[in-house]
Amino acid sequence: xxxxxxxxxxxxxxxxxxxxxxxxxxxxxxxxxxGLLGRNGAGKTTIMKMILGLTSTSSGExxxxxxxxxxxxxxxxxxxxAIIETPGFYPNLTGTENLNIFxxxxxxxxxxxVKNALEIVGLPYKDKKLFGEYSLGMKQxxxxxxxxxxxxxxxxxxxxxxxLDPIGIAEVRDFIKKLSVxxxxxxxxxxxxxxxxxxxxxxxxxxxxxxxxxxxxxxELKRKNGKxxxxxxxxxxxxxxxxxxxxxxxxxxxxxxxxxxxxxxSLDMASVNKALILGDVSVIxxxxxxxxxxxxxxxxxxxDGIA
Amino acid sequence: MEWIYILLMAxxxxxxxxxxxxxxLYKVSEQLSIIEDSLVDIKKGNWNRRVLVNENDITKTICYxxxxxxxxxxxxLIQLKQSEQAYKRLMTSLSHDVRxxxxxxxxxxxxxxKKFVTGKEKEEYLEIALNKAHHLKGFVEVLFDWVKLDAKxxxxxxxxxxxxxxxxxxxxxxxxxxxxxxxxxxxxxxxxECFIRLDPxxxxxIVNNLIxxxxxxxxxxxxxxxxxxxxxNVMVQVSDNGKGISPNDLPHIFDRLYQSDESRSTNxxxxxxxxxxxxxxxxxxxxxxxxxxxGGTAFIVKLPKVL
Numbered sequence: 001x002x003x004x005x006x007x008x009x010x011x012x013x014x015x016x017x018x019x020x021x022x023x024x025x026x027x028x029x030x031x032x033x034x035g036l037l038g039r040n041g042a043g044k045t046t047i048m049k050m051i052l053g054l055t056s057t058s059s060g061e062x063x064x065x066x067x068x069x070x071x072x073x074x075x076x077x078x079x080x081x082a083i084i085e086t087p088g089f090y091p092n093l094t095g096t097e098n099l100n101i102f103x104x105x106x107x108x109x110x111x112x113x114v115k116n117a118l119e120i121v122g123l124p125y126k127d128k129k130l131f132g133e134y135s136l137g138m139k140q141x142x143x144x145x146x147x148x149x150x151x152x153x154x155x156x157x158x159x160x161x162x163x164l165d166p167i168g169i170a171e172v173r174d175f176i177k178k179l180s181v182x183x184x185x186x187x188x189x190x191x192x193x194x195x196x197x198x199x200x201x202x203x204x205x206x207x208x209x210x211x212x213x214x215x216x217x218x219x220e221l222k223r224k225n226g227k228x229x230x231x232x233x234x235x236x237x238x239x240x241x242x243x244x245x246x247x248x249x250x251x252x253x254x255x256x257x258x259x260x261x262x263x264x265x266s267l268d269m270a271s272v273n274k275a276l277i278l279g280d281v282s283v284i285x286x287x288x289x290x291x292x293x294x295x296x297x298x299x300x301x302x303x304d305g306i307a
Numbered sequence: 308m309e310w311i312y313i314l315l316m317a318x319x320x321x322x323x324x325x326x327x328x329x330x331x332l333y334k335v336s337e338q339l340s341i342i343e344d345s346l347v348d349i350k351k352g353n354w355n356r357r358v359l360v361n362e363n364d365i366t367k368t369i370c371y372x373x374x375x376x377x378x379x380x381x382x383x384l385i386q387l388k389q390s391e392q393a394y395k396r397l398m399t400s401l402s403h404d405v406r407x408x409x410x411x412x413x414x415x416x417x418x419x420x421k422k423f424v425t426g427k428e429k430e431e432y433l434e435i436a437l438n439k440a441h442h443l444k445g446f447v448e449v450l451f452d453w454v455k456l457d458a459k460x461x462x463x464x465x466x467x468x469x470x471x472x473x474x475x476x477x478x479x480x481x482x483x484x485x486x487x488x489x490x491x492x493x494x495x496x497x498x499x500e501c502f503i504r505l506d507p508x509x510x511x512x513i514v515n516n517l518i519x520x521x522x523x524x525x526x527x528x529x530x531x532x533x534x535x536x537x538x539x540n541v542m543v544q545v546s547d548n549g550k551g552i553s554p555n556d557l558p559h560i561f562d563r564l565y566q567s568d569e570s571r572s573t574n575x576x577x578x579x580x581x582x583x584x585x586x587x588x589x590x591x592x593x594x595x596x597x598x599x600x601x602g603g604t605a606f607i608v609k610l611p612k613v614l
Binding site for chain 2: 075078079104106107108109110111150151152153181182183184185186199236237238239240241244252253254255256257
């Protein structure tokens with residue numbers, strides 16, 4: 001079993017003289033949610049399209065399920081579910097009828113596939129409403145229902161919460177999370193909204209102007225960007241006593257005999273250091289982590305931020 | 308000449324039958340090779356693999372069964388993995404929750420033993436150390452309760468109780484604490500009798516844990532306790548006027564050992580609400596929390612009148 005469900009190698013897309021996607025190497029791990037974060041026009045959709053073979057690659061390779069996708073499209077596509085931009089449905093048919101067509105075209109993995117898919121996204125089965133009369137949110141939901149209709153191993157969702165109201169966004173987020181946590185699906189999702197990705201993704205890739213600026217696990221990013229002070233000292237017991245007595249500190253935790261994590265950032269580190277040294281505790285290092293994820297993204301995208 | 312005609316007809320129709328059968332056979336063998344591929348993949352551990360079939364394929368029932376088996380195994384596997392992860396989280400979290408007070412306890416005692424402090428200050432240090440030790444003891448007790456609950460070892464005895472009267476009895480014991488902690492309190496419980504079946508000890512724990520949580524974490528100045536009933540349920544509500552719970556944390560507060568970073572390592576141990584939920588569930592009830600529009604949080608326990 002390969003570790004990565006999707007791996008791109010030096011993936012590049014050139015439109016005329018502009019590099020829309022520039023040597024991108026993304027690594028989508030099996031069973032995890034990978035969030036592709038970037039502003040509109042950063043190249044997210046183009047990457048997804050190239051993975052799906054909806055647009056040609058200028059150079060570079062795409063491996064899906066551990067092998068190069070070229071020439072294996074017919075075997076691989078039934079194992080992927082995707083929504084890219086607005087899905088093409090017949091406006092004069094109902095949602096159920098539309099899905100029935102796709103079920104027939106692709107085949108199904110279980111009886112009542114259409115009904116189940118609609119249930120997951122919260123749309124009524126055999127409703128009389130025509131697709132043309134759907135609201136944007138309902139259209140989006142039907143798109144997702146279509147993507148999960150054949151119970152695929154891999155989902156590629158391009159801005160799945162576009163056009164949804166806040167409650168709808170939370171609902172969609174919940175069931176995407178569920179698909180990953182409870183059913184072990186691998187999911188590649190794109191968004192231009194930081195909070196969206198940070199609530200959902202296990203791994204994150206930040207893309208700006210076609211270049212992948214950073215790829216990391218959410219856990220690591222959150223660890224790097226929490227609001228706390230990490231203090232390494234010779235004696236944690238003594239240090240905790242000094243902090244409690246002299247600074248009235250309550251919110252901290254002891255990581256091991258030499259490391260304290262302090263959750264109160266307003267502490268004046270200079271006087272803390274001094275007090276510790278006077279108290280015969282040597283300070284090996286003190287590290288102030290004060291960035292929010294947002295600050296961090298602003299930094300790596302060169303000041304403009306994401307959304 | 309007629310028999311030639313008939314012969315030709317027979318020949319043509321048998322040819323058609325043969326062609327039909329050959330195509331059918333070809334299709335089935337193609338499907339079988341897909342099934343084989345999928346089974347190889349599933350055997351390697353990819354339980355997410357599905358075989359897609361059309362409505363009138365001969366292999367339909369077989370494929371659906373394969374998918375069903377794969378899906379069920381996948382679910383079991385994921386559940387196992389989840390409980391394993393939860394256990395690991397519990398362990399890391401525990402080591403922090405025990406380590407922090409223990410380290411600081413050692414700090415105080417060392418200061419006393421090495422005679423850094425004398426006289427009145429020494430007494431004070433010893434008192435703080437003792438308090439911390441009591442706190443730790445309490446934590447360990449709660450922890451064992453939780454482990455017992457989790458392993459479903461505790462026996463529950465349901466008996467008819469007037470929940471209104473019973474709750475009032477519990478609350479009487481809390482009044483000194485409310486006054487000590489400077490909480491205004493309002494109790495809104497009807498004088499009418501309202502009998503429901505509950506386990507007295509478990510119910511006391513539920514109420515105590517909810518109140519304890521308000522006192523330890525809400526940062527409010529006011530606590531309201533209210534019992535109301537409708538035809539099916541009795542609702543016990545504990546609300547405060549504190550800082551509320553961030554919407555990001557709200558879905559997780561009943562998960563064992565969930566604590567938002569700020570509240571970590573101050574008071575409490577993140578088990579109280581998890582235990583409350585577990586106990587409520589044993590009464591076939593529900594518990595949820597919501598932020599009030601006017602600030603503060605309300606915890607609502609709903610218990611069915613007929614069990």
